[in-house]
Amino acid sequence: MIKNVFFDFNGTILNDVNLCLDLLNELLKNQNHKTVDINKYKNIFCFPVKKYYIAAGVTFDTSDYEDIAHWFIKEYMRRYLDESSLYDGVFDTLGFLNNKGLNVYLLSASERNNLLSQLDYFKIKGFFKDVLGTSDVYAKSKSEIAEKYFLDNDIKVNETLFIGDTTHDDEIAKKLGCKSILLSIGHQSREVLLNTGSAIYDSFNELRENFDEIFN
Helix, strand or coil: CCCEEEECCECCCEECHHHHHHHHHHHHHHCCCCCCCHHHHHHHCCCCHHHHHHHHCCCCCCCCHHHHHHHHHHHHHHHHHHHCEECCCHHHHHHHHHHCCCEEEEEEEEEHHHHHHHHHHCCCHHHCCEEEEECCCCCCCCHHHHHHHHHHHCCCHHHEEEEECCHHHHHHHHHHCCEEEEECCCCCCHHHHHCCCCEEECCHHHHHHCHHHHHC
16 A cells, blocks of 8 residues: 655656746857747657757757756746646645645655755645755756665655656656656656556646555
């Protein structure tokens, strides 16, 4: 039986897909490269983020990745209040899981202080037993964070479910030996997610409706 649920944030709980696409295209325009549409974006997005930048056409001739990463997060944090929102059903689902007695965690590639600021703004921090983020803005793998947290807090993998919107979330779950389900509402297309072989759901309402199947 599942006792612990680890949610990804961006693209899973927070709908920031169009904002991230706009920022990518602004970067491409500044470098005089062709922009990408939403379909291409969802088919090339991946971790580490630098890899998907390259796939989109970003070059690092005049600016290195660290400079671009700092620019991106500065613009993102300036604009996310107006250009992102929680997905439908987030409040109901997090409250539902809390009421079921599950330990609900947040695991994100976002820098932790930025993440906490967003959770405060959207008034959902109280749903989470703990919030795990990175120590910088470079959006590297969450795997090491998860592994250390599991060891330090005696999290049992057979009692833990990962919920995310990318193949990276699925990879982390499988590496740890946990069950994983994916939401097709975020940064990667359903076609990309199908390659994982994990269960895919299209909304938070579906998660609640299929609670017994998913969590038992």
